Amino acid sequence: MAKTGTLDWMEKTHGKLGLGDRLRLIGQGVRARAATRQRLRDNVRFRHMEVDDILPPDSAIAREAMALCGSVSEPFLFNHCMRSWFWARLLDDGREALDTEVLFTGMMLHDLGLTERFALRGRSMRCFTLPGARMAEELAAKHDWPGARARRMAEAITLHLNVEIEARHGREAELMRAGSGGDVAGLGLDVLDSDQIDAVCHRHPRLNLKGEITPVLKAEAQARPGCRIHFLIKTFGFDRLIAQAPMFVE
Numbered sequence: 001m002a003k004t005g006t007l008d009w010m011e012k013t014h015g016k017l018g019l020g021d022r023l024r025l026i027g028q029g030v031r032a033r034a035a036t037r038q039r040l041r042d043n044v045r046f047r048h049m050e051v052d053d054i055l056p057p058d059s060a061i062a063r064e065a066m067a068l069c070g071s072v073s074e075p076f077l078f079n080h081c082m083r084s085w086f087w088a089r090l091l092d093d094g095r096e097a098l099d100t101e102v103l104f105t106g107m108m109l110h111d112l113g114l115t116e117r118f119a120l121r122g123r124s125m126r127c128f129t130l131p132g133a134r135m136a137e138e139l140a141a142k143h144d145w146p147g148a149r150a151r152r153m154a155e156a157i158t159l160h161l162n163v164e165i166e167a168r169h170g171r172e173a174e175l176m177r178a179g180s181g182g183d184v185a186g187l188g189l190d191v192l193d194s195d196q197i198d199a200v201c202h203r204h205p206r207l208n209l210k211g212e213i214t215p216v217l218k219a220e221a222q223a224r225p226g227c228r229i230h231f232l233i234k235t236f237g238f239d240r241l242i243a244q245a246p247m248f249v250e
Contacts, residue, residue: 005159005228006169007133007151015127016226022235025228028163029236036188044191046093051199054089057101061143065108068135072115076207080183081108086200088179090192096171099149103172106153109136110160110180114216126227128220133157161228163236184213185238186245197247210250214239 002008004021017025056062070078085107092098112118112135113128120128133154140150156173159165160181165174181187189197218239221230232238 003166005162007155007158010127010130010133010158014125015130015224015228017228017231022231025163025231026235032163036190040190045193046191047193047196048092048094049090051086051090051196051203054086056085057104059101061139061145062101062104062108065105065139069108069112072112072117074115074212076209076212077111077114079204079207080180080209080213081111082204083200083206084110084176084179084183086179086203087182087189088175090196090200091178091182091188092171092175098171098175099152102149102153102156103175105139106132106136106156106172106176107179109133109139110157110176114213114220120224123224126224127158127161128224128227128229129158129161161232163232184209184245185241186247187241189247194247201248206248206250208250210242210245210248214242 002012004017004024009021013021056066069081073081085104088103088107089100109132110129112132113120113130118131118135120131136154136157137150140153152170152172155169156176159169159173160176162177165177167174178188182189217229218233221227221233224230229238
């Protein structure tokens, strides 16, 4: 059985959750909440990198992806993608090898489906991660990436709406989820120091992200019942988590 959020799952279900998928996401949510409570009790903190040391990969595909993101995204959404890259790097503990080109390029493309140019048309496809995954594969082919590496990036994009990511999907997928979720709802950023958070938001201001992205996500949920964002809002109150993210006052 294809696991929720993978490319195989997208191809088979068009992004519509079945009962097993819903139960799997609920289990992920329960584990994630328990892990967060334990982390807060233990006052876990780490500082593996400095914001000034984080740079985009110096490659043609990274530059092309960033330019595309900037050209089609509203400013608040482009800044979200840039900050998500910073959070992902700051949250990485370095325990595993990381393909930063896969992570950065994918991060620039992960929300293309929320832009006017790349928005899904019709109701057959139920997940806004698909346009970004398709573009990731297209750019990877253009730049002669091996198929496995291209799929790793595309699948990191489709998986980023899961509550948690299994390690077998790769460190890039784990950090894309951590970085994007951290930026939208502050998830997991409690391990960072306040000056790191301030520095990232100074470089790429939030531009009222809470107020801008919430109606976009709610519109997706309403237009595509059965999709993951619909489930996250209905079951976990994801819109409330966005509004209540304590480290971001907007």
